[in-house]
Amino acid sequence: MPKTVQHMAYETIANDGNPNIFVFGDHASKHIPASLDNLGLSGEDLTRHIAWDIGTATVVRALCKAFGCAGQIAGVSRLVIDLNRELDMKSLIPETSDGSVISGNQNLSTKERQRRIDEYYHPYHTAMSKALDQMGFGLAISIHSFTPQLAGEAPRPLEIGLLVKDDTQSANRFKASLEQLKPEWRIGINEPYSAFDLNHTVDANIGSRCLPHVSIEINQDLIGDSRGAEKVGAVLAQALKPIILALGLNPYGELTC
Secondary structure, three states: OOOEEEEOOEEEEOOOOEEEEEEEEOOOOOOOOHHHHHHHOOHHHHOOOOOOOOOHHHHHHHHHHHHOEEEEEEOOOOOOOOOOOOOOOHHHOOOEEOOEEOHHHOOOOHHHHHHHHHHHHHHHHHHHHHHHHHHOOOEEEEEEEEOOOOOOOOOOOOOEEEOOOOOHHHHHHHHHHHHHHOOOOOEEEOOOOOOOOOOHHHHHHHHHHOOOEEEEEEEOOOOOOHHHHHHHHHHHHHHHHHHHHHOOEOOOOOEOO
């Protein structure tokens, strides 16, 4: 089993023989530090999609295991601070989310806002930057999940969304591969939202390095329990192999070119 290292802002998964692939989940944790008193929330608000991207931690670990590669998982809930937002965005520390008021984020002091940035946001992105520098050339894989329906909005009738901005070639190759494996799945491009709107971690860490990458959004109905998430992880691993081979990488780590 690959070694893991836990930091309060993130968990790292060490590469297990494959230095050329990196998998990460920005919203993979629902953890809220005890000092924040659950941000004033209770009940299902602490476990539903507003707190985390349900199922993604299991998918990230499944992919890391399948490829023997490194990974990184967020250590705190997106309600504490959203690691996939720019620092000047209002939703960096959300005051409301899908109908729920986050009372612990109301009227936040400048000092508390900066504390969360310093303790969680910067360490998460610094760790990712170091991991990508160590990887050099390789494939980065972003894993998120989405709720099938937001309050007051139309249902989102797709199983997988691909957020595409800089690397259309990898996205198209992955889409074609996944469609062969799962023809019954609807796979959307820049759905349920667009990489041109919400794409900070990829823009700042992946796009800035011109690395090939795939940004995958998974319907939470598919990965709501560990068994479902592991099954989806296995399908995604199989669908990713054509990209890996096309890049001149072996799924198990060696360069093939």
